[in-house]
Amino acid sequence: MRSRCSSSRKLDVAHGFGFTVKNGLFAAVLGSLLLLGRADHYQCAASDLVYSPTLTPFIDALPIPPVIDIWNGSQIVLGAYKITQVLHSNLSATTLYAYGVSEATATYPGPTLEAKRNTTSYVRFDNCITDNETFLVTDRTLAWANPPNGGVPIVTHLHGGQFQSDSDGHPDGWYTNGGDHGSTFTSENHTYPNYQPAALLFYHDHTVGITRITVASGLTGLYIIRSPSEEPANLPTGSNEIPLIILDKTFWANGSIAFPDTGDSPDNHPNWCPGYYGDTILVNGKVWPYLEVFPEMYRFRILNGANARFYTLTLSNDTLEFIQIGTDGGFLPDPLYLSEITLAPAYRADVLIDFTNMTVGSVVYMNNSALAPFPDNTAILNPSTVNSVREFRIIARNGSGPRYSVPSNMTAATNTTYDLTTDGYRNFTFDETLDADGNRIKILLNNATWTDTVTETPTLGTLEIWDLINFLPDAHPIHIHLINFLVVYQQSFNATAYTANECSAVP
Template sequence: MGRIERGCAKSSKRYVMACWFVLHVILSSISMVTAEHSVCLALQPSPALTPFVDKLPIPPTINVSNGTRLVLGAYKITQKLHRDLPPTTLYAYGTSQASASFPGPTLMAKKYITTSVRWENHIIDTEHMFTVDRSIHWADPPNGGVPMVVHLHGSETRSDSDGHPDAWFTAAGDVGPTFTSQNYVYPNDQEEALLWYHDHTVGMTRLNSAAGMVGLYFIKSVVEEALLLPSGPFEIPLVIQDRNFWANGSINFPDTGIFPEHPNWCPDYYGDTILVNGKVWPYLEVYRTKYRFRMLTAGNARFFNFSLSEPSLSFVQIGTDGGFLNKPLTMKTLLMAPAYRTDMIIDFSSLPVGTKVYMNNSAPIFFPGTPPPGTSIDNSPGQRQVMEFRVVAPPPGYNMPTVYVPSILAPTPDKNLNPYTDVQRNLTLNLSPPGTPFTLLLNNHRFMDPATESPKLYTTEIWSITNLIGTTHPIHIHLINFLMLDMQTFDQGRLNAGNCSLALQFPDPLSCFIEPPQPPIDAQAGWKDTIIVFDQKVTRLLLRWKPRYGVFTFDPTTEPGYVWHCHMLDHEDNDMMRPLVMRWI
C-alpha cells in the first residue's frame, strides 16, 4: 500500500487522480471488513447531523494585558459539539478542569506588555485517546501518559518559550530532551495581530490538536483601538476545523495506516463535518452593520476556499498572519491553508432582517487538485457548508456604533532587496527515497539531522522553496514574519529527466520554468508566518531575521532553537520539520 501512495504522489496530476481512486477503493474495502478500526482516508461517515441548529459559541476570554502571571493547564473534559451528538471527550486548555474548553480561552494581550504563562499538564491518561504510531519519531515518555508542549504560533519570543517539539512534559513528570521550564514568557513586542496557541509535541502534534488543544491569542495596541473598526460584540473570532464523529460523540481518528512501515500513521486527516468555535455548522445572529471576523483555520490538513451565498456580499480582508495589510482587499472567495489567520470585514447593512447567508467552502481535499472519483469524504455536503449568518433586528433603542474601514491600514511592506541579500537558500519539499520508510522531507533531511538553516541575526535571506512532492503544502517558519516575493511553475518531468535547469531563467530553452515569476495571490499577501507552497512551483520568500521594526528584546540564539515545518500536522509529525538555529556571527 505504501508503494501505491508513493507512486500516486510522484505521478503526473492526471495519473494522481486515477491512482488515488484505486487506493480509495482498496481502502474502502478494507474498512468494510474491519469496521472496528478507523482506516486512513476511508473513515466511516459521521452520523447525520442537522446543520445550523447550534448558536456560535464565543470562547471565554482572559485579559493578560496587565502583565500578571497566568496558569493554564491541559485537562481531559467532555463538551457538546452538536445538539444531536452526545458529549465528546477532549483534551482542552483552561485555568481549571471546570473552566477548560474547546477551543481554549482566548488570551487578550497588549503590545509591549509582557505575558507570563505557566503551562501545566493535568491529563493523567496512561495512553492517548487516539492511537499513537510508535514507528515514527515521537516523544515516547518512559512512564507513559500524554506529553504536551505549547507553541504560541506567530510569537516573537525566546526559543525556550517557543514550544520546541522536544521540550514536552507529562503529568507524571517525564520531560523531553530540550525541556527547560513550564514557565513561558511572551514579550508582545510585535505588531498587533491574531496569534494562536496549540500543542507542538514531536510526533504527536496531530493527535493533541485533533483532541482539542488549541486556543487564540490577540495582541492589541492603542493604535488599533483608536481605529473605528468593528469591535466588542462586532469583532468575532472564528476557529474553523474539521472532524469525523462516531455515534457516541467521540472523535473518529484513524488508527490503521496505509503504509506497512507505519501501521497507525495516516498522511492526511480530513473530517466530514466542519466545526466553528467548537460547534458543528453553527449559526450567528448579526445586525445590519459591519462585522470584523478574526479567522483561524486550524484543521490537521484541510484547506478552505470560503465564499458567501449572498451575491451582493464580499469579504474585505484587512489583515493576515502578521497583522494589518497595507490596504483592504475586496474578494468574493477567501483561500486559507492550515494555520492561516485572516482579519476580514463583512457588511450586512444592505440585507433585510430575516435574510440568511451561508459561508461555504469549495476547496477539495488533496488541495488544489480535483478529488478522486468516489471519494465520499469530499463529496458529502458537510464539506461544503461552514456556518450560517441570520440577519436580525437589534433590541429597541439600540445605538449601532459608528464603524469605519480605513483605506490605508499599515505601511507598505518593503520588498527592496538593496543594498544586498546576504544569503540565498535553495530548499526542497520532497519524499523519502524508494526503499526507505515513507516520510515527507524538507531539503532531503529529517528533523533530527543536524541543522542546515542557521541564519545570522539582522541579515536578509531569500528562500527559494521547490515543491517536488506532487501535493501542495503550507510552510510555517518560527520567530519572524516574512514576505512572499513570487512563485514560478516548472516542468517536473523535464527536471526529473535531467534535461533542464532551475538555475536558468525563463524563457531560456534549457530552463525548467514554463512561465515568468508570478506575484503572490491574495492569500499570500502581506506579512506571513505560514505560506502556501504550491505543487510544481518554486516559491520565493524574503526573510529578514529581525523584528518588523527595531531589534529583538531577547536573545534568539539561546537553546534549544526554533524550527520550520509543514503545517499539515500529519506531515509535520513524520519528519517534515527542520531545526532553525539563529546565530550572531
C-alpha cells in the same frame, strides 16, 4: 528509497507565518508559506472511512471562547485537561483535551488570550492530563516523544509569534504530568514580548510525532495582539468582533472523534495517515452553528484550524462580500473587497462583513467550495456536508446600534520596502519517501529526518533568500518559527530537468 538526490541538510531555525506555490519554486525572505502540488497519496484518509451520524445543521448557537487579558504583567496559568464537551445537540458528549485555567472551565477551543503590543505577557502551560496514552492512536514507529514512564506529553507553541526560542514550544521540549520531559525542555513558563505588529495568532500543542493527534483532540486556542496606535478607526468591537476557528471532524455514533488509525504503508507506519479529512464542519467547537447578527458591520477573526482541509469561503447572498483588512502578519495597507477567501490550514484572515442592508428575518450562509485534497479533487474526501460552514440570522436590534465603517486610511499598516542586498541564499527541497507500492513513508526537507544533525545555522540579524522547491504531491503550508518573512517570487519549474541538474552536482 529516496526519490531525489539532494544532500541531507537540517535547519536549525525555529518555525513563523504563510504563502502558496503549486508544483513550484518559491523565494522568500523574512511571513507564512504554502507549497502546492498534486494530491495522489490519500489511501489511508479513506481506509478507515466512516460517516458521522446524521446531524441537523444550524440548530446550535455559535459559542464564543472565553477571553483572558494577559497584558497586566502578571503570569497566567493555563492547564491542559481531559474533558468532555457537547459539539452538537444530536451527539453525545465528545472526549477532548482542552486548555483552561481549571478543569471545570477548560473549553474547546481554549480561551482567547489578548495581549498588547510591546507589553510582555507571561503564560505557564501546566500538563494536567493523567492518561497513560493519547485517546487517539499514536503511531510509535514515528519519531515521537515516547516518554519512558508513559503519559501524554505536551508542549505549547504560539503559532506566528516572535520571541526567544526557549518560549517557542520546541517539539522536543515536551513534558508529562508525571515529570518526564524531552531533550530541549527548559520550563513550562513562556515569555511573550509581543513586539510584533497587531495580529491574530494561535497557540497549540506541538509535541514531536503527535501534534496532529493532540490538536485534533482539542489543544488549540487563539491569541490576539492588539495595538491601539495601529488599529484603524471605527472598526467593529465588543460583540461585533467575533473569532471563528473553522475545521472538520468525523464522529462515531457515540460522539467520539473518528480519526484514521490505519496507515498508508502499514508495514512501515501502521497508524500514520498523512492527512485527516472529516465530514462535518465545526466553528468554535460546534458543528454547523448559527449566529444571530444585527443589520450592522461585523469583524471576524478567522483561523483555519483543520489538519489538512483548505477552505474557500463564500457568502450565499451575492450583495455581501468579504472586506479583508488583515492577514497572518497584521493589517493590510488597504482593504481588499473579495467574493471569496481561501485559507490553508493555520492561515488567518481579518475580515469585515457588512449586514447593514440585510432584511431582518433573512438568512445568510457561509459556504465552502474548496476541493480536497486542494486544489485537486478526490470525491470520497468531498461529501456535500463539507460545503456548509455556518449560518447567519439577521435579527432586529432594540434601539439604535453602533455605526462602524470600512477604514478609509490604514496608514499604520504601510507597505514596507526591503533592501534585498542579502547575506546568502539557501535551497530547500520538499520531497517524500515511498514504499515499493508507491505509498508514502515519510516527508523530508532536503532529505533530512528530524533526528539528523543540524546543518543550517543562519546568523542573527542577517537577511537571506531561501528557495523552497516543492516536489510533493500535496499542498503543504509552511511557516518559519520566530520570524515573519516576505515572498519575493513564485514560479513553476520542470521537475525532471531540475532534478537532473541538481543530481549532476552530487558525487
